[in-house]
Amino acid sequence: MANSVKKYAFVIDPRRCIDCRACLVACRAENNVPIPNTRIWVYDQGVVGEFPNLAQQFVPYNCMHCDNPPCVEACPSQATYKRKEDGLVVIDQEACIGCGLCLPACPYHVRYLNPQTGKADKCNACLQRTAQGEAPACVATCVGGSRLFGDLNDPNSEVSIALRNAKSIKTLPAVGVDTGPNIYYINDLVDEQKLAITAPQIPPADTFYQKIVIPGVIAAVGVMFFGQAVAFAKQLRKGESEFDE
């Protein structure tokens, strides 16, 4: 444990997933996720492989806690941020203004707006559990041991050992941007084409804001400030008089 900075990651072995979805239930119970929404998914990819090596493939799936998260860039209020101490991407619920810009920004579509609070929500790797040294609820409840969670900077952690012994390692890249996702699928046949991963989307309101409003305001304020600065300099050079009228 030489390094005090952690790099939390999920390691998922889809071959061990039996699609029981106990993780979804555990997550909902642990994090009070309202009924129509969910923070995690299990995708059924159908039959993969070639005869006779066929397998029914289930892909557990949640926030990738990216190294370069597009949602953090999209958030106008710094409510979404990447924790320096362990790399988890979390949401400060008090700072979130519920604008919803982060939802289309996420290439993996793991975010939802909580209808009870009007604010964005997603997997936070059960921060309340990991702070106590426990595994997230979905990992703790996984019957097949498909989901693993731990610190990649610790060579003796469960995830480091699993990655060392893996036959293959795959991350799911986003379209057009290097997100550096931190879910590692091992021993897998995951087909990312079926997971509908996209490029980060920017709503028109935000394009308008970034391309028109901000340059416009900076130009207008700059011109006016420059104008008064010139006038003020002229005035000071001219000097003062008792009888300015």
Added chain:
Amino acid sequence: MSDEVLSLAERKRLRAKKIKKHGLANIVTHWFNVASWAILLTTGLAMLANPNLKIMPQGYIDFFVNLFGGVGNLIQAHKVFGVIWVIVITYNVTLGFRRYFVPFARKRMLLTPDDITWFKLYPKKLLGRKVELPPQDAYNAGQKAFGYVVFLGTIAIMITGVIMTFSYLIPNELRWIVQWARPIHFGAVGMIVAGLMVHVYMAAFFPEEKSAFFSMFNGEVDALYARLHHRKWYEDKLKEEREYEMRVRLEEIEAHEQGTTEPEKPVTA
């Protein structure tokens, strides 16, 4: 600026004479607005923390985030002060709508042909050419233009601010309302701040407008300033004064006819 040369004695007399320009309600509302803007602008700028924007330096943002103890608290404070501002300004305007707002808008804010001429000539004056500006109302054309920016901007800021403060009441399908509120809020503030650059400079530092600055404390400008910068309004004020004097004289004469008092000698202005 004037068509005739003012004699020294006339200038001295006008300089000593005071004319009322702002009522107490306007002054109090103005300074409440200033205090609110000071708080809301500084906290608002500190909230532009998105790394894409790079408007304010990181040190400024960190200072205010630390001062309030976190981004959440900073945003909460901005919302609380903002809601107080919205309530007080709305209350003032509603309460004084007929007594203050409508007369103010009708007498002082309407654009006249002289204002159009002013807009055409003023850029030439800025470039240093000698031009004769047309006589102006209580506010000159530039002040009126800033007034409209502030009025429309304030409405936009209030509506979009309330939308973002209470965004949790908006159903998820209408999230675009919150998304559009942000650029409108920022843009309206930006337009007003652009005008403020000139507004604050003119009021606080520009020597010719010194009288206007102090009028925002005691409500009065000196007559010479009014005569030179706001000729039309000055003439109106003179007319009001003459009417007042006439009325008092008439009352005195009536009182004398009923044999109660002696008429004073008329005061020559």
